[in-house]
Amino acid sequence: MQYMLLIYNNPVLEPAHGTPAFKQMMDGYFAVNERLKADGVLRSGDGLQGVETATTLRIKSGKVETMDGPFAETREHLGGYYVIDVPDLDAALTYAALIPSAHFGTIEVRPVMDYTPAG
């Protein structure tokens, strides 16, 4: 089963650039990436630029409305994701617990919808 691990970060709690805690976090991400690849479960994954770079769009009465900023003004922002292919939720949760942001943010684990038609 494929799961998306959505990484929500709280910029206030996240370690600042250049601090030892920041290095520890980056080392942690490097270790997760290596582990996911070595276990053969990683399908995709990326970090996202900050919410200050986000643009939102919706169509109202046929007209495209474009706005500066993220979808919702919340304390925690979507900062990145992994898509992994593992046997069950317990395996997905075990990998999610390795993500450094779990210590100062939140990881949401969502099963990916299965569109493969019946054979």
Added chain:
Amino acid sequence: MVNPAPGAVSAITVAKELDRVMRSDQGRLLAALAAGLRDISLAEEALQEAAISALAHWGRSGLPRSPQGWLLQVARRKAIDRLRGTTREAQKARALAVLIPDEGATQSETIPDQRLRLIFACCHPALELKSRVALTLRSVCGLTTAEIARAFLDTEPTMGQRLSRAKAKIAVAGIPFAIPEADLWPSRLESVLTTVYLIFTTGYLAPPDEPRDLCREAEFLMRLIDQLRPDDPEIEGALAMMLLTSARRRARIGVDGISLPPSMQNRSLWDASRVAEGRAILARAMERLQPGPYQIKAAIADCHMAEPGPDWPQIAALYFALWRHEPTPIVSLNAAVAIAEAGDPTHGLAIIEGLEEQLRDYQPWHAARAAMLGMTGDKFAAAQAYRRAIAMAPTAPDALFLEQRLADIETQENVQPDA
């Protein structure tokens, strides 16, 4: 009915036999199906269809040698038929891979007991606690949705929706029907024990005329878990705690309908065989030298029943030990009560006053504070606290007990000026 066909059985006999098998083995059959399918709804539907087939088939051809084996085999075929029509490719492939080898198995095979796997799925921490409770009662204990709704003061449609959502989440989110590995075991067992304990306390606090006794269901679950996973000290601790607590059930409410603490109960009403069994199980657990919160809670229940009265110094020490596992204000409150009862009400009261902010809305905090103010001689404040505790009392017997304590204090007050 003229000349019944050879082997034919009357409809009544078939219906009775089917009812008997479903009553005694439904949980086991459902667990065996659900563990392979990883889908409780699909398992329920397949078992239901198999039961309907049994009514027709057993009437024509006679009762099978193993009705359970027959039902399981037919239910697996029904599930395979349904899965072939599904559009969720991944789930289908996985479930068929599990089911098809099983299909060739003979009917008389002993059905492997997969109920522990079903329990771990129903009690998975990815489900809300109330859903875990409802799903465990429905799938493992076989209660109806109406019975569960009644026990938790919900309407039947609301409870039905809760059950459907929980079953759908297990299937779609891929919650495993598995006994957790060693690294996950402690946290997952805790999730199971919390669920069973909530079933137990709901039953313990329910009025005595409830049609389904949830204490008995909780005890059935704990005995089953202990049997399927023997020699685990926390499982034994939880079972011991339930036996020692439920042993006092008949003595809990006095003749006047007053709720009584263990120290004031009529000991002859305690169920001696439950006390003995609970103590033996607790002793066995403690010999394993792996203490845990449920063993400590069982030991506390045991100390409340000491001769000639509760062993308060020991209870206080046990609550301090429990606090290391569960650092909650409620554990601190219980420790404070034990300290006061053990002879130091001033110390107990000081702890209680420090918990005000966290427990102001918790009725037992007011009741305990009232008792402690009474012990330290502050009768006026005690009376005020009793009035507050009575106003917040969850049941009429609890209110009656507190009203009696309040009356005692007011009598002393009235007597004092004359003395």
